[in-house]
Structures are given as C-alpha cells and as structure tokens.
Amino acid sequence: MLPDITRHIPALRRYALVLTRDPGQVEDLVQESLARALAGSRSWRPGSDLRAWLLSITHNTFVSGWRREQVARTGLELVADTLPPSSQPVLPDLRVEAKQVVERLLSLPDGMREILLLAVVEEMSYREIADMLNIPMGTVMSRLARARVALRSQMEGGPATPEERRAAFKLVE
Structure with missing residues (x-):
C-alpha cells in the first residue's frame, strides 16, 4: 500500500508545468500520473523515494502522451499564478x-x-x-x-x- 501521496502533488504540478509549458495541461497530466501511480502501486518498493517514483511516472506519462498526440507546446503566461501566495503584495x-x-x-x-x-x-x-x-x-x-x-x-x-x-x-x- 502506498503512503500518503498528496504531499507530493505540488512537486508533480511544478514538474508537469515544466514538461507541458501549458498551464491548461498541468492538472490533466498530474491526474493521469496519479491514476497510473495508484493503478501500479504494487510496483512501488516500500522504503524507496516516493517523490522520485511519482515524478518518474509523471515524466513517462508526459512522454507517452507527447509521442501519441504530437501536441505543439505553447509558451507560458502564468507567472502571477505560480508565485507563492503572500499576505504582502x-x-x-x-x-x-x-x-x-x-x-x-x-x-x-x-x-x-x-x-x-x-x-x-x-x-x-x-x-x-x-x-x-x-x-x-x-x-x-x-x-x-x-x-x-x-x-x-x-x-x-x-x-x-x-x-x-x-x-x-x-x-x-
């Protein structure tokens, strides 16, 4: 059984953003990656680095999708959305x-x-x-x-x- 994977979701989102270069595709890639991780949870070895395993799944999911769809990646216009929330402007x-x-x-x-x-x-x-x-x-x-x-x-x-x-x-x- 997998430990709590939800704490790694921010890292998966950051990595997905770098891979896709499209904020609209980030959630889809993360969701697909998490679904694959849950489906293949038996392949995770207890004691190994869960974050690295999840990032690897995200990478492989992206590569598979890119090869399958050959989607043209676009530029990024979301800097304001990726900055950490702050109480100060x-x-x-x-x-x-x-x-x-x-x-x-x-x-x-x-x-x-x-x-x-x-x-x-x-x-x-x-x-x-x-x-x-x-x-x-x-x-x-x-x-x-x-x-x-x-x-x-x-x-x-x-x-x-x-x-x-x-x-x-x-x-x-």
Whole structure:
C-alpha cells in the first residue's frame, strides 16, 4: 500500500508545468500520473523515494502522451499564478523579473530544462535524476551545467556569437 501521496502533488504540478509549458495541461497530466501511480502501486518498493517514483511516472506519462498526440507546446503566461501566495503584495518589478526568468527557463531545450527543475527546484541528486530519466549521471551533470550557463547567459543578455549560442544549448546524449 502506498503512503500518503498528496504531499507530493505540488512537486508533480511544478514538474508537469515544466514538461507541458501549458498551464491548461498541468492538472490533466498530474491526474493521469496519479491514476497510473495508484493503478501500479504494487510496483512501488516500500522504503524507496516516493517523490522520485511519482515524478518518474509523471515524466513517462508526459512522454507517452507527447509521442501519441504530437501536441505543439505553447509558451507560458502564468507567472502571477505560480508565485507563492503572500499576505504582502508582490512588487511589480519582482513579478516582471520572475516572468522573465520563467520565459528564459522555458526557452531552454527540454532535456536541460527538466534537469534544471529537478535539481534546483525539487532538490533531487544527480543519481536520482539519472535513475528517474534513465540516462547516465554524467549526462545529468553535463546538461545541468549547460542549462545553468545558458540561463545565466540569457539573463546577462545572451551569448555574443552564434558559436557561443550553439555551445550553450548543445545537449550531450
């Protein structure tokens, strides 16, 4: 029997948003992922990382849906909705900066964007990410480093030359 999975729903929503880039698809992906998790609950090993298992199911559900439907993914316009609720009003400058960071994050190639989210937001280890995505740990480290360089470069005005842009976005398989 699975432990309480509801505490992992916010992480699943964040990951689903990064995968789909469409706030309208987030709840559908999370719901489908949770349904698959419940249906396949016998495959979860007690004592293993439940969050990583659920994120892996979310990833596989997205990939399966993407392959099946070949849906064109759109840009994101929800920064205000993703900021944590606060009793103090959010400064307009902070909202604009957050929107710019999200837009630049979403412009990263899929592999880099996913790994950056899992490492930085979900605080997963390189090994957990590698196991979840079924890729070598060196690939995780490389993509994460390149994602950080690319995001930092975009925030500072972008790479100066086409060669620098290609190097920043090159993915190692």
